[in-house]
Amino acid sequence: MxxxxxxxxxxxxxxxxxxxxxxxxxxxxxxxxxxxxxxxxxxxxxxxxxxxxxxxxxNKTRGLEVILSDALRRKADTLVTGAGVLSNHVRTAAAFASAYGMDCEAVYWGSAPSSAIGNYAIVQMLGAKLNFTDELDRTSVDRHIDYVVQRLRDKGRKSYAIPRGGAxxxxxxxxxxxxxxxxxxxxxxxxxxxxxxxxxxxxxxxxxxxxxxxxxxxxxxxxxxxxxxxxxxxxxxxxxxxxxxxxxxxxxxxxxxxxxxxxxxxxxxxxxxxxxxxxxxxxxxxxxxxxxxxxxxxxxxxxxxxxxxxxxxxxxxxxxxxxxxxxxxxxxxxxx
Ligand SMILES: Cc1ncc(COP(=O)(O)O)c(C=O)c1O
Structure with a gap:
């Protein structure tokens, strides 16, 4: 422009x-x-x-539409993103991954809740793989996203990291x-x-x-x-x-x-x-x-x-x- x-x-x-x-x-x-x-x-x-x-x-769909365009341009096969278990962003990212035939790795702070409710239940229905940082600090998600990206890279996968909350x-x-x-x-x-x-x-x-x-x-x-x-x-x-x-x-x-x-x-x-x-x-x-x-x-x-x-x-x-x-x-x- x-x-x-x-x-x-x-x-x-x-x-x-x-x-x-x-x-x-x-x-x-x-x-x-x-x-x-x-x-x-x-x-x-x-x-x-x-x-x-x-x-x-x-609203998270609006941001993800543009993010996904960039991810496809980079030929990514997996979306890696995260937030808290009730995140609307993670639910929407998981839906995008499903709709585009990609995998989704969801990274959550803390440990796995005992019951699947709200967005957390829907993310599981959408088939995302779940990761927990086991730390209550929200920034632990950022470090763990990097870790998951590296793990996937070691396996020859091409992942696309979306910062916490899609920000x-x-x-x-x-x-x-x-x-x-x-x-x-x-x-x-x-x-x-x-x-x-x-x-x-x-x-x-x-x-x-x-x-x-x-x-x-x-x-x-x-x-x-x-x-x-x-x-x-x-x-x-x-x-x-x-x-x-x-x-x-x-x-x-x-x-x-x-x-x-x-x-x-x-x-x-x-x-x-x-x-x-x-x-x-x-x-x-x-x-x-x-x-x-x-x-x-x-x-x-x-x-x-x-x-x-x-x-x-x-x-x-x-x-x-x-x-x-x-x-x-x-x-x-x-x-x-
Ligand atoms: C329903 C809803 N409204 C508002 C917001 C805030 O948007 P942002 O994170 O871009 O500030 C979010 C973020 O997750 C959301 O899920």
């Missing part, structure tokens, strides 16, 4: 980002008036990425394509968003939305609610991921820390542990719109958004698009 050009078109971005499209797009953009009334927010929409028509849906430059570019999609959809429907709201775990989704919006020169703000790590850590991660994605695209959008809007007050007791506020937000959205959020990502992001507009830290006015990034397969294993 032209590194000098400050703005890019949807067409130029789509041409520059190859992907293995496994789902039907665009995902629905639905107006949520009853929820808006409850929240006293002016206009509210859900972008239903939970309904992505592959591997039980969710890498190619993954980020999948979300840049989501911005192109929403922009086109909004143009067709006559909607002008003021802000995008989403939950941030590894930071890849947030990074992609921010980068895409900047490259298309849109006036949309991106409000991210961290569900996993303190704000500063998340900002560092997002800035690093944006740089990685920029290097692949051959552009430089000059982001500064001040360009990021990330909040970390709604994580609760920790990543993957449902919070009271998150569960209340899930119930509110269920009762007003019949839409199910999840307790790890979207429920906490909604709790954060609700609190911030109620306390006046975010404005009630304007048009909000909440990215429903999915995660429902874990719902029954985490709720009580």
């Amino acid at each position: 032209d590194p000098q050009s400050e703005t890019h078109s949807i067409q130029s971005l789509r041409a520059a980002i190859p992907r293995e499209k496994v789902a039907e797009y665009p995902t629905p953009l639905i107006r949520a008036d009853r929820l808006a009334l409850e929240l006293k927010a002016e206009r509210f929409f859900f972008k239903r990425d939970d309904l992505i028509s592959f591997g039980l849906g969710g 890498c430059g190619h993954g980020v570019l999948g979300h840049v394509l989501a911005v192109c999609e929403l922009f086109q959809q909004c143009n067709e429907l006559g909607i002008e968003p003021d802000r995008i709201v989403l939950g941030a775990g590894s930071g890849g989704t947030y990074a992609g939305w921010l980068l895409g919006i900047r490259l298309l020169d849109l006036p949309w703000l991106v409000e991210g609610f961290s569900v996993s790590r303190p704000r500063e850590d998340m900002e560092n991660q997002v800035l690093a991921l944006i740089s990685e994605a920029e290097a692949i695209l051959g552009v430089k959008a000059q982001f500064r820390r001040e360009d990021l809007q990330i909040r970390d007050g709604f994580i609760g007791e920790g990543y993957g542990i449902p919070s009271i506020e998150g569960n209340e937000a899930i119930q509110l959205v269920c009762k007003t719109e019949g839409v199910l959020l999840d307790p790890v990502y979207t429920g906490k992001a909604m709790a954060g958004f609700k609190s911030e507009i109620q306390t006046g830290k975010l404005s009630r006015s304007g048009t909000t698009v909440f990215i429903h990034t999915g995660g429902e397969p874990n719902y029954y294993s985490l709720s009580n």
Whole structure:
């Protein structure tokens, strides 16, 4: 791409980002008036990425479509990736491996749980090989992925390592394509968003939305609610991921820390542990719109958004698009 050009078109971005499209797009953009009334927010929409028509849906498909294109270019026969046992990313990566006739090695921190629930059960149905690091430290997954790649290399296999949670430059570019999609959809429907709201775990989704919006020169703000790590850590991660994605695209959008809007007050007791506020937000959205959020990502992001507009830290006015990034397969294993 032209590194000098400050703005890019949807067409130029789509041409520059190859992907293995496994789902039907665009995902629905639905107006949520009853929820808006409850929240006293002016206009509210859900972008239903939970309904992505592959591997039980969710935002991870978008990143993996671009990652897979790179893996196929490199003639990989095995996807090696990891996270925690309830990971949506690992479930989706395993579905990609199955759909493309590849093997998948799933690397999880800790030791094997006694029962197979939620995504962990689905990953097994998808035929992924399971590896446990036997360490509770999440970064143990990163070291173990390297170990599995080496083991496969010794056997003459060509594996492709996808960083924990799919957080890498190619993954980020999948979300840049989501911005192109929403922009086109909004143009067709006559909607002008003021802000995008989403939950941030590894930071890849947030990074992609921010980068895409900047490259298309849109006036949309991106409000991210961290569900996993303190704000500063998340900002560092997002800035690093944006740089990685920029290097692949051959552009430089000059982001500064001040360009990021990330909040970390709604994580609760920790990543993957449902919070009271998150569960209340899930119930509110269920009762007003019949839409199910999840307790790890979207429920906490909604709790954060609700609190911030109620306390006046975010404005009630304007048009909000909440990215429903999915995660429902874990719902029954985490709720009580
Ligand atoms: C359902 C869901 N929503 C949001 C996220 C956060 O995305 P990211 O890790 O790109 O920040 C994830 C990540 O696993 C997810 O599974």
